[in-house]
Amino acid sequence: MKEKKEKEQKQNNQLKKRNRRQKAGAALFLAPSLIGVFLFFILPFFVVMYYSVIDNPINAEFVGLQNFGNVFRNGAFKMAGRNTLKFSFIAMPLAVILSLALAAMMDRKIPFRSQFRTFFLTPMMVPVASVVLIVQVMFHYNGAVNQFLMNFGVDKIDWMKSDQAQVVIIFLFLWKNLGYNMILFLAALQSIPAELLEVAELENANKWQIFWMIKIKYLSPTILFVTILSLINSFKVFREIYLLTGDHPYDSLYMLQHFMNNMFKQLDYQKLSTAAIIMSLVMIVIIGALFLVENYVGKDVEE
C-alpha cells in the first residue's frame, strides 16, 4: 500500500516535473513572439496613448481629451474619416460578394476553370509600382482611357483629380484583391461535406436553397475572415493612392492614412497619435460587430 502510494507520489512528481518542463519550453518558444509583440506593438501603443493626452512633447503637459476634441474638429480628419469609411463600405462588400460569386462559379465544372483561376490570381504577382504605373498610363488626363473615350465624343475626364477618382481606386482595389479572396472562398466551398449537399439534392432542395441554407452557413467563418481581410486591405489602399497622387491628393482620395502620414511628416505627434487611437477604436467596433454577425449566422453550423 505504502509502496503504491510512493509510486503514485513519484509518478505525480514526474508528471509535475514534466508539466513544469513543458511550460518552460512553451514559454521559451513563445518568448520571441511575446517580446516582439511587446516591443513593437504593446509598448508603442502606450507611447501613442501618452502622446495623445499631452499638449506637445516639448512641454509634455497632460491635457486630457483635448487632442481628441481637436482632431474631431479638424476638417482634414473629418474628410479623411468620411472618405475612408465610404471607400471601405463600398469596396469591402464588393470584394466579398464578387469574390464569392467568382468562387461559386469556379466551384462549378465550367470550361477553362484552371486558366480562369490563374487569371484572377495574376494581380497578386504584379508589384505595386507596376500597378500604379499602369493606372497612371490608363487614367491620366491624357491617358489611354480618355483617348479611347474621345473616339466616342466623350469629353476628357480628369480621373484622378475629380469625384470619379474613388471609382478608379475601387476598380484597382478589386482587381488586386478578388483573386486571393476567391481562393479562400473556393477552399471553403470545397470543404463543405459533399454528403450534406447530396442529401439536400435528394430532398429536392433547389440550388438557391442549397446555397443560402447550407453553403452560406458553412461559409460564414470564411466570409467573416474575408470581410476582415478586405476591411484591412481597404485601409491599406493608401499605398496605391499615395504612389499615384502624393501627400495631398484630390479631396475624394484623401484617406485616414494620408492624415496620419502627413502628421508624421510635420512631426505633429499629438494629432497622429490621437487619429491612430480613434482609427483603432473604430476598427475594434467594426470587427466586433462582424464577429457578432458571424456568431449569429454560423451558430447552426457550430452547434
Add this chain to the structure above:
Amino acid sequence: MNKKFLRCLSVLAAVVLCLGPVACKKDNATDKQANNGGIPSIGEAINEAGEYYEYRAFYEKLPVEIEKGYMHSAKIINNKLYAIAEMYDEESGAVGDSELVIYDFDSKENKFLPLSKEDDSNDGFISSVFFNEDGTFQIVYTVYDNLSETSFEPEYLVYKFDAEGKGTLLYSLTDILAGEENSYLSGNCFTKEGNFVFCAETKVYEVGPDGVLLGKVDVPSWINNMFVDENSDVFVSYYSPNGPEQILKKVDFANRKLADAFEGVEVVGKMTLMPDGKYLVTNENGAYSFDPQTKENLKLWAWLDLDMQGYGDAEVVCTGNDSFKMVNESYNDGRQNYEMVTIEKVLVTKENARKEIVIGCLNTDWALEKVVIDFNKTSTDYRVKMKPYYEEGSDYEAAEERFSSDLTSNPKFDMVILDSFRFEQYAKKGAFADIGKLMENDADIKRSDFYENALDAFTVDGKDYAVIPSVEIYTMFGSKAVFKDKTSWTPEEMLELRKQYPDIYFLDYPIREEALMVALFASMDDFIDVETGKCDFNNQTFYDILEFAKTFGKDLDYENYNSWENMRNGSTIVSQSSLSDMSSYDSYKQLFPEGVTIIGMPTNKGNGNTFIAEQMFSILESSDLKEECWDFLKKLLNNTDYERMSYMGFPTLKANFEDYVKEKTKTDTYIDENGVEQISSIGGMGMDNEFIEIYPPTKEDMEVVRKIYESASSAIHYDEQIFEIISEEAEPYFEGQKSASDVANIIQSRLSIYIAENN
C-alpha cells in the same frame, strides 16, 4: 538522436530570437553623432554618476601691445611665445615693417625685434613662418613683383632668420616650380633635418637645405592639408577620388610614392601628433582627435564652447595628455587683443557643472558668436551654449532633420533660433514662451521701443513668441519711368501692365514659375484664410495671376540673358528682391535709367512689402531659465556692434535703426585726378564682367526706405508645399489643356486639405 538534435536546434533558435532585441539596444556611437556632423563628441559619454568630460579654456591676457598693427603665426616653444607682428595703420593704410615678437612666460618680458634681411630687399609678403626650438625661424615670402602679362604666378623665397631677426636668403623655389601648371603653395613646413616640404595642388615637394629638390610625389587628388610629425614624417590628407572619404597618408619620398598609412580620418583640418599617439585635428569648427589604431574620431571641443571664434589655422600646442596651449586673437574696441589660452580636460561633476542656457540652432554666424562670447566672458552665473546642428562640410538636410526631430520630440534647449518659415509651425504648437510678458515686466526694453509693425507681422495668435533683432523686406523694385510714384499694385494691375508690355521680358527672371511665385507671394492671404482654414481660389484675382504667369515662357536662355542690361534698356521693368541693406536700393537706382520705385509685391491688401526674418530667437516654454534667456536676448538687442545690427537686415529696435541710419549715411571722400572731391564707394556688385560701385545712401534714400519699413505690415508665409501644389496643377492651364477655373478647383481641393491639416 535526430529528434534530440532538432530539439536542441529549436531551443537554440528560440534563444537567438529572444536575444535578438538585445541587439536593438541604443547605439551610442550613432546617438553621439547627433550634433557633430557625424562625429561623436567627448561630452556625450556620460558615466553612471552623470559625470562627463569636457574641455575648458583658461585665459591669461598677454601683455603684448601692438598699437598699430597685428600679430600672427604665434607659437609657444619652451615657455616662450614667438610671433610676427605686422605694422599697419588702419586709418592711413600705411604698411610698416614686420617685427619678431618674443614673450617670455617666466620673466613676463617681451621683445620686439625688427626683421631685417641681409640683402636688404623688402619684397613680398610673409606667407608662412616656422619657428624652431632654438629660436631661429624660417619665413616663406611670396613675391608678386616679377609677374609677366601672361603669368600670375608669384615667386616664393625662403629665408632663414636667427633669434635676433636677421635673415638670409636660403633659396628661391622658382626653378623648382618652373613648368608646373599650378604653383600655388597650399601647404608647407620644415622637417627636423631642415628640409623644406611644400605642396602645390596634387604634388608634394621636398627641398634640401641647399635648395635642391630632393623628391616629388604625386597625390591622387587636391591636397587638403599637409603636416610633419615629430619623427619628421610628412603626411598629406586628401579626398578619395572615388568618394567623399578623406584619406591620410604618409609621404614616402625615398620611393616617390604615398605609403599605406591610416585611413578613416573623418575631419578635414590641421593635424598634430599628440604624446598618446593620437592626432589632434583642428579646423574652423573645433578640435578633434583621431586614433590611427582604432580609427576613432572624437570631437574634443567646439571653439565657441571655449569662448573663441573659429580658428581654421590655430597653432594649438599639446603640452601633455589632455592639455593644450594656444594664443587667442580677438578684435574688440577697434584693436587686436591677445590672450594665452590653456585648454584642459575637466571631469564635469554636479559640483563643478556650469549653468548653461542652451540655444539650439542650425548654424551660427560670426556676429552672433561675438555676442555669445562677450556674454559668457562677462556673465558670472550663466553661460550660453550654442548647439549648432550643421557644421561646415556636413549634410545640411540631415542637420535640418535632426534639429526638427530633437525640437519636436525631446528638446534639451532653453532657446532656439529659427527662420520665419519654421518659427510659426512650432509657435502654433505652444512650444514657445510669450516674450510679450517678459517685455511688459522689463524696465529697459518695452514693445514700444521696437518697430511694432515688424513685431506684429510675426505674432502668432496675437502673441510675441520671438525676439527678432533685424528684418529684411521682400519687395519689388520698378522702373520709375513706368511706375511713377505708385506705392502698391494689385494682381489685376499687374496683368493689365503685362498686356501693355507683352513683348518685353517684364520681370527680372521672366519664367512662368517665377512669375507665379512673384504674383502669389503677397497675395496668398487673398486665397487662404489661415485662421479659419478656408481656401478660395475660384476668383478673378487667381485667374488673373494664372493668366499673368501664362504670358511667360517655361524656360529661359540664360546664356544670352543679361538682366542688368535689360533693366537699362527698358526690357525689364520690375525686379523682385530683398531689401536687406541699402546696397540693393542703390544698385537699382543705377540700373533703372529714370530711377527706381519700390512698388511692393502685387496684392489686394496693403502695399505688398513683406517682412522676412532670418533669425528669430524663441524661448522654450519648458525652459526653467526664461528670465536668464531674456537677459541674454537683451544683450543681443542692445549690442551696438554696427556689423551685428546690420548683418541680417534692418534693426527692429528704433534706437538701433537710428544708429544704423547715421552709420550708413556717413560718407568718405577723396580727390580725383581732376582735383574734384568725390564720394568714396562702400562696395560693389558684380555680374558677368560688369561691376557696379555702391555708394552710401543719401538722407533722402534713407527716408524712402524708412517709409517702406514703417508701412510694411505682413510677413511672408512661404510654404514650399503650397507653391508646389499650385505650380503642379497650374501646368495643364499653361499648356492650354484645362481652364483656369478647372485648375483653381483642383488647387482648392488639394490645398483645402493641407490647410485644414494644419488648422
